[in-house]
Amino acid sequence: xxxxxxxxxxxxxxxxxxxxxxxxxxxxxxxxxxxxxxxxxxxxxxxxxxxxxxxxxxxxxxxxxxxxxxxxxxxxxxxxxxxxxxxxxxxxxxxxxxxxxxxxxxxxxxxxxxxxxxxxxxxxxxxxxxxxxxxxxxxxxxxxxxxxxxxxxxxxxxxxxxxx
Numbered sequence: 001x002x003x004x005x006x007x008x009x010x011x012x013x014x015x016x017x018x019x020x021x022x023x024x025x026x027x028x029x030x031x032x033x034x035x036x037x038x039x040x041x042x043x044x045x046x047x048x049x050x051x052x053x054x055x056x057x058x059x060x061x062x063x064x065x066x067x068x069x070x071x072x073x074x075x076x077x078x079x080x081x082x083x084x085x086x087x088x089x090x091x092x093x094x095x096x097x098x099x100x101x102x103x104x105x106x107x108x109x110x111x112x113x114x115x116x117x118x119x120x121x122x123x124x125x126x127x128x129x130x131x132x133x134x135x136x137x138x139x140x141x142x143x144x145x146x147x148x149x150x151x152x153x154x155x156x157x158x159x160x161x162x163x164x
Contacts, residue, residue, distance in 0.1 A: 005141050007049035011042055051078075052143050055135055071136045075129055 029037075055074060090096060099117075106113035135143040 007046050007053070009141060010045045010049040013045070015042070052131070052135055055132065056139070059136060068136075071132050072129075075125075075132050079125060079128060 058074065059070065103110040103113035106116075108116075131143050131146070134146055
């Protein structure tokens with residue numbers, strides 16, 4: 001039942017965010033692109049809810065123990081797979097070359113660009129650790145709610161920033 005609750009709540013949170021669609025829609029986005037983006041958001045939310053639920057299942061049922069060491073092992077494993085998957089995608093799309101040229105034209109300078117990337121990666125990992133810790137210490141539903149709230153806050157900040 002916990003798995004279903006997590007998926008429903010996270011998906012509902014994304015639907016609520018979508019109801020305020022006027023604040024995040026760029027002028028050059030077509031209706032079909034917008035609908036496709038919304039569907040990907042829903043699918044991503046459901047997948048994220050499933051990941052939280054499966055993580056809780058691993059903690060409780062398969063490992064039979066709850067310890068901070070297990071939480072850290074789980075985070076390292078998930079992060080290593082995510083890093084490998086993302087890096088392969090960046091290499092295949094030749095995005096490293098784009099990042100180099102983007103860094104040269106970055107408003108704050110090239111070093112600031114790389115600092116933004118580094119600190120973004122660090123804070124993302126802290127967020128993953130936070131989500132895993134909440135999952136470990138509380139429940140799937142609370143971890144999903146906090147994560148959905150964090151995505152909502154980040155989403156709202158981006159919208160305000162791009163409207164300026």
